[in-house]
Amino acid sequence: MRSLFAATALLAVLGSSASAQTVVGSSHDLSDDFTTPDNQVCIYCHAPHNALVAVPLWNHASTAQTFTMYSSSTLDNTIAGQPSSISKQCLSCHDGVTNIDAYGVGAGSENMGTTFPGSGAIMGTNLGNDHPISINYDNTADPGLNAPSGAGVGTLPLFGAGPTYTVECGTCHNTHDQATYGKFLRASNNASSLCLTCHNK
Numbered sequence: 001m002r003s004l005f006a007a008t009a010l011l012a013v014l015g016s017s018a019s020a021q022t023v024v025g026s027s028h029d030l031s032d033d034f035t036t037p038d039n040q041v042c043i044y045c046h047a048p049h050n051a052l053v054a055v056p057l058w059n060h061a062s063t064a065q066t067f068t069m070y071s072s073s074t075l076d077n078t079i080a081g082q083p084s085s086i087s088k089q090c091l092s093c094h095d096g097v098t099n100i101d102a103y104g105v106g107a108g109s110e111n112m113g114t115t116f117p118g119s120g121a122i123m124g125t126n127l128g129n130d131h132p133i134s135i136n137y138d139n140t141a142d143p144g145l146n147a148p149s150g151a152g153v154g155t156l157p158l159f160g161a162g163p164t165y166t167v168e169c170g171t172c173h174n175t176h177d178q179a180t181y182g183k184f185l186r187a188s189n190n191a192s193s194l195c196l197t198c199h200n201k
């Protein structure tokens, strides 16, 4: 397994094609920052057994913070009072408070706000100045949005149980691939094309 990871990392270093997707060597590869038995990469977020949350076999401590959600007088769609669990998973490191190495049943000791050098990635608890998340994607409520197709819009995934699906962190970001579009984005934002996937502006 480790040699497979090493080979994948090497490919990434060699700058192979844009479609290569790997956590290894990315900012989400924490194996260089902390010590685990076997130098594991996925363990900070997933466990193969006895995961803390069933989907997606989630193994990281959950943030205990209360978040201020986006609000505006022109918002048409319904936004949840607090981030839904899939976005909360991102915020469980990106709140800057919850320990990054708090996985499994361990409490961890380093977070982005203190000892871990990652302050540029801190979102904090005020999401009022960030793109709305845990918000419905309903183009009948807001005709300025392109029509979704089931649990997706264009190539971007929407989340939740439907019939109305929601925009979450994972709609615009792919946790596993930092390299292809930069900043773990799911699609290029060249000429704001990511934005225009949804906004009919």
Ligand code: HEC
Binding pocket: 023, 024, 028, 029, 041, 042, 043, 044, 045, 046, 056, 086, 089, 090, 170, 173, 174, 175, 176
């Ligand atoms: C920093 C956290 C993080 C790390 C590290 C991580 N993942 Fe994930 N993974 C997530 C999140 C969040 C989701 C669910 C959100 C989504 O699907 O975009 C997910 C979903 C998945 C899924 C199900 C959905 C899909 O994309 O297929 C698989 C399979 C998966 N991860 C495998 C892995 C493997 C294998 C590794 C290690 C090489 C890994 N992940 C490392 C955060 C992480």
Ligand code: HEC
Binding pocket: 027, 028, 044, 045, 060, 089, 090, 091, 092, 093, 094, 100, 117, 118, 119, 120, 121, 169, 170, 173, 174, 175, 178, 182, 183, 184
């Ligand atoms: C286990 C902790 C952890 C989880 C969970 C996590 N991240 Fe991160 N993320 C990090 C760390 C650590 C960095 C690097 C910080 C630094 O060095 O500046 C980072 C960096 C990033 C960056 C900046 C990358 C860049 O190139 O500038 C983005 C974007 C990001 N994460 C998105 C997400 C999203 C979206 C999720 C959920 C789907 C998520 N992260 C879940 C720990 C995490």
Ligand code: HEC
Binding pocket: 087, 090, 091, 094, 120, 121, 122, 123, 131, 132, 133, 167, 168, 169, 170, 171, 172, 173, 183, 185, 189, 194
């Ligand atoms: C509607 C799309 C969208 C959603 C939803 C979204 N992001 Fe982003 N995010 C972006 C884009 C685009 C960028 C790159 C901005 C840039 O390069 O200036 C970005 C950048 C980032 C960065 C890097 C910040 C920096 O200054 O380098 C982090 C960390 C991040 N996002 C985390 C998250 C987390 C966590 C969530 C959910 C709470 C989230 N994002 C939701 C589109 C989104």
Ligand code: HEC
Binding pocket: 071, 072, 073, 074, 075, 076, 077, 078, 131, 132, 135, 136, 137, 138, 141, 142, 145, 153, 156, 167, 171, 172, 194, 195, 196, 197, 198, 199
């Ligand atoms: C996956 C779809 C999606 C993507 C991608 C997306 N948005 Fe949005 N955005 C939404 C939805 C849904 C709303 C809520 C609209 C409403 O109901 O008024 C929203 C709301 C907004 C708002 C607030 C509108 C208000 O009335 O307060 C702004 C501004 C915005 N988006 C800008 C952007 C920008 C800039 C980008 C690209 C970086 C982007 N969006 C990418 C779906 C998306």
